[in-house]
């Protein structure tokens with residue numbers, strides 16, 4: 521199987537940063553190139569539990585946590601050949617908010633500067649993070665909102681939701697998510713949620729297809745905002 525030109529993976533993890541991941545950044549890049557993607561957004565987990573435990577960072581400073589968080593993305597950049605776009609993303613959990621104990625938010629449009637200058641944004645509520653995201657032009661996409669244990673958030677706090685999540689380990693009820701996105705006019709998003717191993721087994725690769733290639737995450741966000749894309753899904 522070969523994906524259409526200008527396909528972009530929107531949800532992928534690296535073993536370096538995500539404790540549930542078992543494909544290294546280099547293996548993730550290889551998988552995406554093998555399938556025909558033009559690039560990928562690295563969306564490693566970011567919340568106290570993951571970023572502390574996996575890096576042995578229980579007493580870590582914000583700087584150390586960001587250094588650690590960026591390793592998967594940086595390794596992917598180093599492994600990527602010319603013309604394959606590696607873009608920084610994040611799968612954020614806002615643990616301090618009771619509503620969001622199990623929710624995951626894919627964040628697109630952030631960069632290293634944002635991460636370093638906005639310490640402790642993971643301790644915000646979604647309402648607070650929404651304001652910060654507006655200020656910096658970030659997109660907030662609730663990941664797999666209809667998976668067991670998730671709490672669906674108000675559409676006005678979100679830019680979009682995942683309507684296709686290709687992780688074979690969970691039932692994300694993608695069909696219901698697609699109806700929800702339509703009802704509330706949310707950006708529909710798609711990603712493999714690839715963690716290596718058999719997480720993609722038997723499932724179609726996820727992502728979006730753009731009319732033309734993008735070189736960086738800013739262009740990717742612009743295309744999403746314009747709704748100038750098609751979805752990869754089953």
Ligand SMILES: [Zn+2]
Pocket residue numbers: 533538540541565715
């Ligand atoms: Zn994971």
Ligand SMILES: [Zn+2]
Pocket residue numbers: 531533611713
């Ligand atoms: Zn994920």
